Amino acid sequence: MCISISQVSRFRVHLIGSSCYERVHGCLKINSSPRLLDVRASSVDGTKNRWIRRNASTSTTTQGSKRSSNAKSSVLGGAVPITRIIDAESVTKIQQPFETLQQRLAKNKDLSNLLTVIVTDLETSGLSRVKSRIIEIAAQDLAGGVNSTFQTLVNPGVPIFNANIHGIRNDMVCRPEVPRMEELIPIFLRYVESRQKPGGYAIIVAHNGKTFDFQFLINEFSRCSFEIPDNWLFFDSLPLARDCMKSVEAEVKLKATLSALGDYFNLSRDGEAHRALSDVLLLSQVFQRLTINQKLSLSDLVLRSYTVSDLTSAIAKNKKD
Structure with missing residues (x-):
């Protein structure tokens, strides 16, 4: 039976409308989460029902202020949760503090089977x-053994201006048998690799290396289009020597030069000062005594070393300054 709207009194129409309004808006006020209204409509022929999804504009009141939002839900009539899903692995990465190569390597309990200490000197x-x-x-190589020592002159391709310091003259290096740097680098790389332990790291030690030897080495590698291996670390023994000198009594304090350190430790020099091999042999002895004097462990040695990127950053900063 069909009922015409004209057959319903105005009073009852008003009650029906008010009741629907209160149900709908009362439901929305119960929960501050936005909801979607379900509307069931008849098809054109009136025989089938289907669900229609509509946007619902809701408003919530918080301390006298109103906020409106539009929400959609794939489940009709269900609350739309506001959820932020973070991958567990991402959370772990965020929480982990950044560690340098030196810090990670220093934690290894088997450093003696990973590190090779090679003392170097340049002229x-x-x-x-x-x-x-x-x-x-x-x-x-401080470990010693067969072929543990490496030495060669290098043809620089430029005049020598400080022969008075080391005694190396132009006629000594401008010879066919003396390699140029681009020829020497592959040989030097093979030497270091032959001394390294499998999967290990080489620590290149030089006295005043950070401001002198290492800068020259990096510049020469770059000029000759070679890359310094990532498993090389660099250690400057000069700061270690200065720490040692601080503990010496004031009346016998010496400069932290290599020759002064040799005298302090009563070490004999094999060869002339400021020749690469002579300085390396002396520094090898001095370095071992410095590490004992300062009670430096292998982990300490690693933590006080530099990576190639550390040194290149320092070089770039010095150029700007």
Whole structure:
């Protein structure tokens, strides 16, 4: 039976409308979460029902202020949760503090089977880190053994201006049998690799290395289009020597030069000062005594070392300054 709207009294129409209004809006006020209204409509022929999804504009009141929002839900009539899902692995990465290569390596309990300490020294054609070139290089693996020492002159391709310091003249390096740096680097790389332990790291030690030897080495590698291996670390023994000198009594305090340290530890020098091999042999002895004096462990050695990126950043900063 069909009922015409005209057959319903105005009073009853008003009650029906008010009741619907209160149900709908009362429901929305119960929960501050936005909801979607379900509307069931008849099809054109009136025989089937289907669900229609509509946007519902809701408002919530918080301390006298109103906020409106539009919400959609794939489940009709259900609350729309506001959820932020963070991947567990991402949370772990966020929580973990950044660790340098040195910090990670220092935690290894088997450092003695990973580290190879190689003491080095360079002689150069001048004091300019930009224009001067390496003219002699020497190295020694502190572990010793067969072929543990490396030494050669280098043809710099530029004049030598400080022969009065090291005694190396132009005629000594401008010879066919003396390699140029681009020829020497692959040989030096093979030497270091032959001394390294499988999967290990080489720590290249030099006295005043951060401001002198290492800068020359990095510049020469770059000029000759070679990359320094990532498993090389660099250690400057000069700060360690200065720490040692602080503990010496005031009346016998010495400069932290290599020759002064040799005298302090009563070490004999094999060869002339400021020649690469002679300085390397002396520094090998001095370095071992410094580490004992300062009670330096292998972990301490790693933590006080530099990576290539550390040194290149320092070089770039010095150029700006």
